[in-house]
Amino acid sequence: MASLRNVIIIGSGPAGLTAGLYAARANLKPLVIEGLEAGGQLMMTTLVENWPGHRNGVIGPELMAEIRAQAERFGAEILRGDVTDVDLSSHPFTIATSEERYTSRTLIVATGASARLLGLPSERTLMGHGVSTCATCDGYFFRGKPIAVVGGGDTAMEEAIFLTRFASHVTVVHRRDTLRASKIMQDKAFANAKIAFEWNTAIEEIKDTGKGEVTAAVLSNLKTGEQKELPVEGVFIAIGHTPNTSLFRGKLEMDANGYLITHDGTRTSVPGVFAAGDVQDHVYRQAITAAGSGCMAAIDAEKYLEGVPQHLGEAELHA
Amino acid sequence: MASENVQTLTDANFESTVNHTPQPVLVDFWAEWCGPCRRLAPTVDELAKDYNGRVVVAKMNVDENPATPMRFSIRGIPTLLLFKGGQLVEQVVGLADKDSLKKLIDKHV
Numbered sequence: 001m002a003s004l005r006n007v008i009i010i011g012s013g014p015a016g017l018t019a020g021l022y023a024a025r026a027n028l029k030p031l032v033i034e035g036l037e038a039g040g041q042l043m044m045t046t047l048v049e050n051w052p053g054h055r056n057g058v059i060g061p062e063l064m065a066e067i068r069a070q071a072e073r074f075g076a077e078i079l080r081g082d083v084t085d086v087d088l089s090s091h092p093f094t095i096a097t098s099e100e101r102y103t104s105r106t107l108i109v110a111t112g113a114s115a116r117l118l119g120l121p122s123e124r125t126l127m128g129h130g131v132s133t134c135a136t137c138d139g140y141f142f143r144g145k146p147i148a149v150v151g152g153g154d155t156a157m158e159e160a161i162f163l164t165r166f167a168s169h170v171t172v173v174h175r176r177d178t179l180r181a182s183k184i185m186q187d188k189a190f191a192n193a194k195i196a197f198e199w200n201t202a203i204e205e206i207k208d209t210g211k212g213e214v215t216a217a218v219l220s221n222l223k224t225g226e227q228k229e230l231p232v233e234g235v236f237i238a239i240g241h242t243p244n245t246s247l248f249r250g251k252l253e254m255d256a257n258g259y260l261i262t263h264d265g266t267r268t269s270v271p272g273v274f275a276a277g278d279v280q281d282h283v284y285r286q287a288i289t290a291a292g293s294g295c296m297a298a299i300d301a302e303k304y305l306e307g308v309p310q311h312l313g314e315a316e317l318h319a
Numbered sequence: 320m321a322s323e324n325v326q327t328l329t330d331a332n333f334e335s336t337v338n339h340t341p342q343p344v345l346v347d348f349w350a351e352w353c354g355p356c357r358r359l360a361p362t363v364d365e366l367a368k369d370y371n372g373r374v375v376v377a378k379m380n381v382d383e384n385p386a387t388p389m390r391f392s393i394r395g396i397p398t399l400l401l402f403k404g405g406q407l408v409e410q411v412v413g414l415a416d417k418d419s420l421k422k423l424i425d426k427h428v
Contacts, residue, residue: 036358036414043354061354080361082416098418128395128412137353138395140381141388213392234394 011110013040015277015294020076022298113241130214147234156238324367
């Protein structure tokens with residue numbers, strides 16, 4: 001068993017690393033367990049245009065490398081590994097990876113969210129063979145080929161626009177008759193001659209599992225019930241995210257969609273456990289808000305450790 | 320990107336390496352621009368060290384070698400393929416942790 005820690009942070013996106021930076025500067029010697037998808041969702045982006053301080057934008061993976069190096073510079077220890085279990089029922093908390101068990105006085109959960117899938121069996125079979133959730137990773141394989149993007153939010157528009165660099169044609173398939181995406185992203189998508197829209201439409205099936213590659217998407221119009229086949233070689237799924245909270249089921253309070261519930265800043269239902277970033281935010285979900293809440297979580301953890309909790313009784317603190 | 324225990328495969332030497340290596344061959348298909356590939360790389364390096372002598376671990380850059388990825392209908396990276404006696408026995412698309420990869424490899428060593 002490793003020595004008792006002040007702060008363990010699970011996750012290494014903008015929330016986790018900013019929490020690491022602040023906790024390190026508070027001399028708490030935090031341990032950041034980075035998780036399988038280290039760096040978080042920004043690792044799958046290209047140019048981030050809305051991170052303040054970079055007037056010409058900043059490349060997502062480069063931004064994460066910078067924040068990581070900044071956290072390390074002040075003494076945050078970043079561990080490659082994935083947390084497999086947590087015990088929050090007694091103090092100190094126990095956090096286990098497949099290789100080691102750690103104990104800590106406080107825990108900051110910044111496990112983020114992952115791309116949601118349609119739930120079709122063909123989608124799983126064809127993942128990596130034409131079905132993808134990451135345009136920047138896989139777009140390259142669709143040079144000169146027709147593809148579909150599923151979804152109507154900012155991510156879907158970003159992916160559709162990015163994919164026009166490679167694809168011959170991009171069809172956006174969306175369940176509603178209007179987009180959820182921000183005005184600026186909508187305008188960019190509508191202005192792009194390579195992008196077409198299928199409104200009020202869902203994907204029923206992706207073909208062809210027998211061949212082991214994508215040949216078409218079966219579309220169903222939700223208003224008329226009409227079905228048709230769209231010949232595509234790729235299907236990119238951008239229908240939103242689900243929070244990565246399976247580790248905390250039954251241990252931390254969460255809402256019906258699995259998002260951790262926080263109160264009075266970043267406090268969760270267990271004193272000494274804090275949550276930051278997309279794992280507790282289904283409203284803003286921005287890199288900058290994640291980083292902001294990571295900072296808040298580190299400050300909340302620091303205050304808790306100092307023994308001056310604002311909303312906790314002494315008995316709870318020393319329990 | 321390759322460490323000392325990791326071989327570099329190309330379209331030219333892929334076939335002969337996979338067919339004529341007595342041990343299982345694990346091939347990591349990657350590209351410079353692929354963020355998740357960079358995240359998987361240290362795990363692949365560790366596997367190469369852990370299985371040194373028992374499994375040949377190799378990397379193939381899909382930018383420089385388009386033929387082999389096309390042959391295996393690879394449309395997403397990182398993808399790991401495990402070959403034994405020239406036959407494809409396992410494939411893993413996307414990120415995976417070291418433990419689950421070890422379990423897959425152990426079935427074939």
